[in-house]
Amino acid sequence: MGVIQGTQRQFMTGNEVVAWAALAAGAQAMFGYPITPQNEIMHYWTRLAPEHGLRFLQTEDELSAGFATIGAALAGSLVFCATAGPGNVLMQEPISMAEMMRVPAVWVIQQRGGPSTATVIYSQQETRLTCFGGNGEGLRIVYSTSSHQDLFDYVIKALWAAWEFRFPAFVLGDGYQAKMREPVTLYDPESAGVNLPSVEPILKPEGVPSVDREPVHLRNTFNIEEELMDVLMGHIRDYLDMSSRVVESEEHPCEDPEVLVVAHGVVWRSAREAVSVLRDQGIKAGGFRPITLRPFPEESLRAAAEKVKLTVVVESAYGQLESMVRDRLYGLKVPVRSLLKPGVGVTAEEIVDSVIQFSKEV
């Protein structure tokens, strides 16, 4: 049973791709609250709903949307939610619960300018928030997409990963990706051999409690500090065990690179182009793109950075990716510089100019 017959190349906007991907993965329900620039995810999900028997509820705010999402997951529904900006800030409360109780649900984040209401369009300023924004340890899976094809592929993968590993999973996009138009291949994941989520009721599984199975007792609250630590260390062990299976990155390598340009999300498009331009100009540049920001691809980043004389981090935020990179490169001697443009797009030309400038300085 595939809602998508064969493979179809279509001209779409990013938000629509998200709705179609969730549908293709077998998602059954979405909860949400309007906020630009993710509204079309809801619009398209509700347009697809009647034909495919999908559920949707617009709640009174993002707190409620997040908790409704958790409730649906506990009932055994393949469910997702979407938000942006200040909505993402509100979502941290339910997301923290999802971390504590290991609830498998997916949040699609279309970053907009911050902090607070700021701009409705674009930034990479929710990177830290999406990775670590709750009052916990950030036990989350976060995929940062840079194309519509990524949005399609990783919404499906996030839904699978959430249920496979039982951590809240995120697709971190942005307003440019949400609104941009480009061709994308929609495909049926099952026919393509892609892992599909395997879903079951969490709160009321089969069998009689205490007769056929242990009673389900989901807790997000503990009375004794040591008990909390025990529970958390269990989650953390699971998280570390899972990391090698989940972590992903991409490189635009060259032989004997001297400079490494690091970027994620839509900025990677400009970074990759900049690396090609730099090479044409005789500068041996390589590019590194973390695809999972949580867990962070520390090993492959260190391996790439060890070889170079300069690392340049590029982002549409003021150091959110840079601080992750610096943390992971700690101990390596390579200088790290950055091109930081909070809330504003970064062009390939700007990256090229920065790299040339930094190369002269170090």
Added chain:
Amino acid sequence: MTRSRGNSARVVDAFVGEYASGKTEVSINRALDLSREFGTVTLLDLDTEEPVYTVRSVKPVLEERGLEVVALDADRVFGLGEAGVTVTAEMLGVLSRTGHIVIDVGYGVHGAAALNLVEGIEDEPQIRIYCVVNARRPMTSTPELIASYLESLDPCDFIVNNTHLGNETSLEVILDGIRTVTRASEITGIPVAAVSVAASVVERLRLAERDLGAPLWSLELFMVGSPRL
């Protein structure tokens, strides 16, 4: 495209359609074409939903090209996209202007209803409503889906076939699109006014030499590149 408009020479063309179907590109080009032939043309941005891909984002460029553009100035509006887009008296009273008028109406079923806000639109004898369709978008990818979409709108006079796949547009995409949209036209009885194609594609595929079953509108693209507010 020649058609009779009775004694009045004024053109009032409104473009509606599915989200990202190409309404804005087609509206802008229609306005520029008319201005080359006929002089004063007013282009009205009546998109009350979209914060990015709109006429207002390229207003200065279009004014340089001689169009009168009625649209909000992005830097003079607070909270665009959150508080909703303001509709000004200038926008609502556009029909009181002399000269030709082209209206880019917002997306989807609810956006199209914004046209009803324009004062006097229900009595305007020259109004022609075009539904822009890209048959390479999932919700309008088959004749039946297109017909069903057209039926969900207030009655349209024409279809503009804007089928494309961005920079992957091939001859097959164009010809397939023509087949699909023509069939939708047969189902609904709404004629196809034109096949609109990006100028670079017209050149690459030598479309001007072909019979596409409807007039060819060659489009200069204004919405490409990084999104701008």
